[in-house]
Amino acid sequence: MLCVNEEDHVMTRLTSEPTASIRSMDELLAVAMAMEKESAERYAALGERMRAAGRQELSEVFDRLVREETGHIEMVSDWSEQVLHHAPRPPAHGADTEGVFDDESLELVAPELIDAYRSWAVAVRNEERAFAFWSYVAAHGPSPEIRQAAERMAREELEHAKTLRRERRKAFFKQHRPGRVIRETCxxxxxxxxxxxxxxxxxxxNxxxxxxxDLALEARMISLDLASDPLQDPAPVAPTPPRSLDALCEWLADYYIDAGEHLLSQAARDRAQALATIAVKRLAIVRDLESE
Structure with missing residues (x-):
């Protein structure tokens, strides 16, 4: 499990620099609209997935993110009407925003393994990447108009990130409130x-x-081995294991990976890493079988 420091303020970076320059306000607002719409659509899809899985509290998080992005869309649309006297057009071919929005594979993660803090954290990092994108455009804009408009978009994204950080912080302290049991014997x-x-x-x-x-026999052998010779070092902090097969396989793979990095003795880490290799392969096979 990845441990995130709530006080870590290092700005998220783009995975790659934009390769296409923005040469006009038409192009700038078209790209801005496309970015906001992609975010809204991806969050809406995640919200529907959480709803279908019975994770109502998380579907509400993503519904709120959709409302946030809808507000951004309206802002860009109003700005376009004021400046260009028409709605933003679709971006021209080659307008490169790859590496800006990233749901960090939430669409592939079992819903039982997602929580509110992680959801808000992904949204914060997306706003930070959008800030980095517009900062890059502002630094390389071909005219004062483009540079100033990009700077405005960068400021907007920074404000959005601040708002989402407050929600992330609330979720963090809610999950780590005094007296809450965060370690269970696994x-x-x-x-x-x-x-x-x-x-x-x-x-x-089937x-x-x-x-x-074959997978069942492998799991039985691992179970017998762990029953006779448990991992001796203190276990990593872990949430309550889920109960669906896919999510449980993913949880165990994640647990072993983390144990392979944090257990105290080298022997225990080596053993956990070997278990992680088996568990990751098992998860891939289970998902392949379930998709057939």
């Missing part, structure tokens, strides 16, 4: 046996019986 042997049982059940219901049974 009986890895029992969890691996639960994976084994689930896989055996799937084998009885055509790929042998693949499920």
């Amino acid at each position: 009986d890895l042997a029992s969890l691996e046996m639960e994976v084994c049982t689930r896989l055996e059940e799937y084998a009885d219901m 055509a790929n019986k042998n693949r499920y049974r």
Whole structure:
């Protein structure tokens, strides 16, 4: 599990520098509108996914992010009407905003493993990347008009990030309020046996019986090994394990990866890393089988 310091204020960077220059207000506002619309659509899709999974509290987080982005869309639209006397047009081919919006694979992560803090944190980093994008445009703009407009967009994104940081901070302290139990004893042997049982059940219901049974046998062997020789060092802090097969496999892979980095002895870290390799491969196979 990735530990994020709530007080870390290092600005998120773009994964790559924009390759296309913006030469007119038409292009600038078209790109701005496209960026805001992409954010709104991606957050809306995540909200629907959380709703379908029964994560109502998270669907409300993403619904609010959609409302935030809708407000940004209206701001860009009003600005375009004032300056250009028409709505923003679709961006020209080659307007490169790749690396600005990133949902950090939330659409692939099991809903049970996502929480409000992580959701707000992703949104904050997206605003910070948008700030970095417009700062880059401002620094390389071909005219004072473009540079000033890009600076305005950068300031807007910075204000948006500040608003979202407040929500992220609230979620952080809500999850870490005094008296809240954040460490639970993880009986890895029992969890691996639960994976084994689930896989055996799937084998009885699916055509790929042998693949499920091979994975089930592997999980049983891991369970027996952990029962006779548990990981001795203090375990990493971990949330309550989920119970769906996909999410449980992902949780165990994530747990072993973290244990491989943070357990105290080298022997324990090596063992956890070996388990992580098995668990990551297992997760990929389970998801492949479920998609067939």
